[in-house]
Amino acid sequence: MSDAVETWTNVGRLEDIPRLGARVYRSARHGDIAIFRTAADGVFALLDRCPHKGGPLSQGIVFGEQVACPLHGWTIGLADGAAVAPDRGCARRFAVRVDAGQVMLQVDRRVQDEPEVERCVSQAT
Numbered sequence: 747m748s749d750a751v752e753t754w755t756n757v758g759r760l761e762d763i764p765r766l767g768a769r770v771y772r773s774a775r776h777g778d779i780a781i782f783r784t785a786a787d788g789v790f791a792l793l794d795r796c797p798h799k800g801g802p803l804s805q806g807i808v809f810g811e812q813v814a815c816p817l818h819g820w821t822i823g824l825a826d827g828a829a830v831a832p833d834r835g836c837a838r839r840f841a842v843r844v845d846a847g848q849v850m851l852q853v854d855r856r857v858q859d860e861p862e863v864e865r866c867v868s869q870a871t
């Protein structure tokens with residue numbers, strides 16, 4: 747368990763994010779963060795910059811737990827932010843959860859220490 751205090755920011759209602767769509771939260775610290783909602787009401791948050799050439803992932807097409815970048819069609823996993831092979835790279839991921847219908851985002855800390863994103867960190871060199 748971490749000793750850091752977790753700060754969650756209420757970024758709005760889940761129902762205000764369209765299914766298979768996204769909305770953008772503008773973070774003063776990190777820039778735009780895309781918050782995605784899947785067909786099954788899964789919620790994921792990634793920096794709104796494609797690891798290819800910075801395309802706005804929030805404007806991409808969500809399918810399953812992936813988003814297709816609107817610029818050149820790279821597929822990015824919503825859970826880990828990683829580009830699907832053979833493409834390489836990773837969009838920064840942020841912790842997000844839904845609490846009583848409200849979307850709560852942890853903007854102070856990037857989720858980079860979890861095992862599933864280790865490969866993204868290693869590719870970011």
Ligand code: FES
Pocket residue numbers: 796797798799800801815816817818819820
């Ligand atoms: S900028 Fe996203 S695929 Fe090129």
